[in-house]
Amino acid sequence: MKQEIYDIAVIGGGPVGMFTAFYASLRDTKIVLIESLATLGGQVTALYPEKNILDVAGFYGIKGSAFITELNKQLHVFPVEIKTETTVTNIAKSDGLFTITTHSGETLQAKTVIITTGKGAFEPRKIQIEGVDKLVGQGVHYFVNDVHDFENRHIAIAGGGDSAVDMATMLNSVAASTTIIHRRDTFRAMEQSVNQLMMSTVVRETPKKIVSVTKQTNGQLEITLAEVKNDDITNRIIVDDLIVNYGFISENKTIEGWDIQPKVAGLAFDVNQEMQTSIPGIYAVGDASHYVGKSDLIAIGFGEAPNAVNAAIRRFDPDRRGPGHSSSMVIKDGKLL
Ligand SMILES: Cc1cc2nc3c(=O)[nH]c(=O)nc-3n(C[C@H](O)[C@H](O)[C@H](O)COP(=O)(O)OP(=O)(O)OC[C@H]3O[C@@H](n4cnc5c(N)ncnc54)[C@H](O)[C@@H]3O)c2cc1C
Structure with a gap:
């Protein structure tokens, strides 16, 4: 049987990969979306399904999981072949086509490839305090999978970035009390998120560091804090849960062993104005992309996606007109009429 040839293979089913596949389907291309994990949604699904997203156009505060549900609906309006639990292990080029090999040894052929693998495998940055490792899952957490797990509990959040600040205000609406612990007096978060934190009842322990965390006989955690500039000034707080939010570290081994080796910049791929890597x-x-001034935000990725898809189409079908606008189509209940 003759092997199917896709116009575009999108590798990575995070939010940007999902939208890229949708936009490619809107332009009536034969498309396959390949994702390692069992569910789509990338970092949003894996790391912050309960967090509110505020900075994507059209949504002014949508829970991560609800946002991915909306992207999923959009993804299913036009035909897209979706392969989950499938990891791409190699891409090779021959006779003007790309051959994509997956972990199971299956091969697929595509005229063009759009890489949306993010920054590779990621894991939370761990708190470096003796004995805390043993308390993970017993009061110490790196993820919030369900806000209701923290209902009526006394919680502390360690960290001062966007995610820690948003989490503190969000959990404060259900928790009995919320304390945020940060090494600096200022928070590295969106200005309005910081304003919201300042106006809330969240207790701020700043500029302070955590010296020790011990579990008491009643199951609560005793956290000893010290002033960052003076170890001798300490205080203690008692909480039910400590949520550590020190960001994530990633290690991009995505293209290890691939026949084609696009030029990388740090953990991402160098791209030109058409979002093309060093491999045509x-x-x-x-x-997954890098250029001067790049920010790792969903909104930025959503803007890049049509550029890449349209450039890919120009490559394999130079005579095709477009892109036009899709305003003449009528979509009802997620289906094209
Ligand atoms: C805690 C936290 C909070 C954030 N909050 C916000 C926010 O409020 N607003 C915002 O705009 N951004 C936010 N971000 C950043 C945002 O999540 C990322 O910019 C976004 O997820 C990037 O989407 P992506 O699709 O490019 O990559 P990812 O979401 O990283 O998805 C990449 C996907 O590719 C898959 N993959 C990787 N390698 C392979 C392979 N070889 N084969 C098949 N599949 C593969 C992975 O499994 C993953 O599903 C936040 C990030 C974090 C960590």
């Missing part, structure tokens, strides 16, 4: 026909968007 291979594009990268979302967190």
